[in-house]
Amino acid sequence: MKPLVSGAAPWTDLPVDIGHRLRPALPSVAVEIIDTIAREVPSYSRPLEGTFGAGVRRGVEVALNRFLDLPGSTQPALQPRDRDVYLALGRGELRQGRTLEVLLAAYRVGARVAFRRFAGLARESGMDPDAVVALAEAIFAYIDELSAASVEGFATEQSHRAGERDRLRGRLLELLISGVADDTAIEEAAAEAGWPIPESVVPIVVPREQSHGLALRLGPAALVARSGEFVVALVATPTSEQARRSLHRQLRGRRCMISLPTPCRDLAASLRVGTLAIRLLDSTPSDGSPGSGPVQVADRLVDLVLRRDPALVAALAERELAPLAGLSAGARQRLTETLLAWLAYRGERNRVAAALHVHPQTIAYRLTKLRQLFGEALVDPDRRFALELALRAATPEPTPRDNSSG
Structure with a gap:
């Protein structure tokens, strides 16, 4: 008015x-x-x-x-x-x-x-x-x-009140992250901030541009505060599949990482993992729609380990996938996805064919070509392991899924 x-x-x-x-x-x-x-x-x-x-x-x-x-x-x-x-x-x-x-x-x-x-x-x-x-x-x-x-x-x-609450909650988050504050200081800060401390929490790391309305969406049970270049939300660890799905619904439409469950006293380590994950991992959800939901760090640990040191991973991929270097782009892609599926399904040709939606005879032809290119590397356990690591690091898409009933 x-x-x-x-x-x-x-x-x-x-x-x-x-x-x-x-x-x-x-x-x-x-x-x-x-x-x-x-x-x-x-x-x-x-x-x-x-x-x-x-x-x-x-x-x-x-x-x-x-x-x-x-x-x-x-x-x-x-x-x-x-x-x-x-x-x-x-x-x-x-x-x-x-x-x-x-x-x-x-x-x-x-x-x-x-x-x-x-x-x-x-x-x-x-x-x-x-x-x-x-x-x-x-x-x-x-x-x-x-x-x-x-x-x-x-x-x-x-x-x-909102400004004062944000200040108090930011101070509480700093104490929790520090890892050196005593229990009394944390309990007093939590009481001032109006946040009952759960036994276990999951840190959610959100880019600042994605954080608008986050506290309102998650409700008063969440501790939401800025931490460096990100906004961090602490919520009680979901104890059921229903609770996990509810949390994902609340975060729908935001690019964010749900880190590993942790007691509040050990928050710093889990938060470090979540922050590293959002910097290194593609946060496109499994449904393929960018920004339509959170990524669960626990589901991407292998990717996170592989991408922790890009230089080492690049060196590994260059060494292990060298036999494919002289092929055309189309042939290299076909053989790359076939080799990854073959390693994932332990050489079961029919499952590889089902996962890639091609005829088993086509898979047989491709495997013959791969054996010509890679030779003994395909039978040596250590080389097979290194090959799978290199392929997973070099392939942006997840391993093809076998949707057959078998």
Whole structure:
């Protein structure tokens, strides 16, 4: 809501003396407003005692007194000291655990009661009917201004709390990552951050550009904070397949790595693995749609080991796959995928054919060619192992799956 522009306020056209005519009734109008709010707004139905009661009464009294100062003037609805009252009421709603709608409902009730009483008194004093209509417009425009101030106060408090919570959770994550903080310090920091420490967690490493709305999506049970160039979320380790699937649904659409389960005291090692994984591994999920979901580090450990030192892997691939170097690109690809499938399925020709969707006779032909190229390397266990490592490192696609019933 935007504040009204000075000079365009509807109370400018009200008779200047209307405030003097209505002010004697102000105490009884205030009582009626408070009673009606307590009756019609359930959250305000409790006895108006203590700070809560004082806040409600002050809000009503300041609102009525200030409004009766406005007729015939071009003043803004609220002076700074008056506005502070409604900013504070907005902040107080959040601190009391209520939604802002409760306060705005109370404002609407107050406006309705004030107009009914003030309009009746104005008519009794002989006010022109057109002026009564202007009075209605002025009251409801004025309530909009009060509401806008409280909305701002509520939002400011939300922002302050979010910032403070982020600071506390960031500090807690730093303590957990450090590996040197004692249990007492961690427990105190966790209590301040409002995060019960699970027995086991999985760190989720997310690039900052993918982290928007992550904390909201994962809920208050997750500890979400920045760590260097990434955002890290700690969630309790899923203990069932259903829980694991639920976590994947929550992360759908984000490029991220779910690292290895770990006690919080050993977080640093698992977080290091997750960070390394997101730097080294292609995070395209198994369904082939980039960015449509997380990657489970536990499912990619072999890839991670292979890519840990690209120079060594490149040297291994160059040495072991040298017999394929002189072939055309198409022939090299066909023989590469055939050799990898043959190694994966331990030489079972029919399974290799099913996985590659070709005739077994075609596989037989390719294997003859591979034996000519690689010779004794295909029967030596150590060379076969080195070949499979080199092929897996050099092949971006996963090993073809045999979908046959056998």
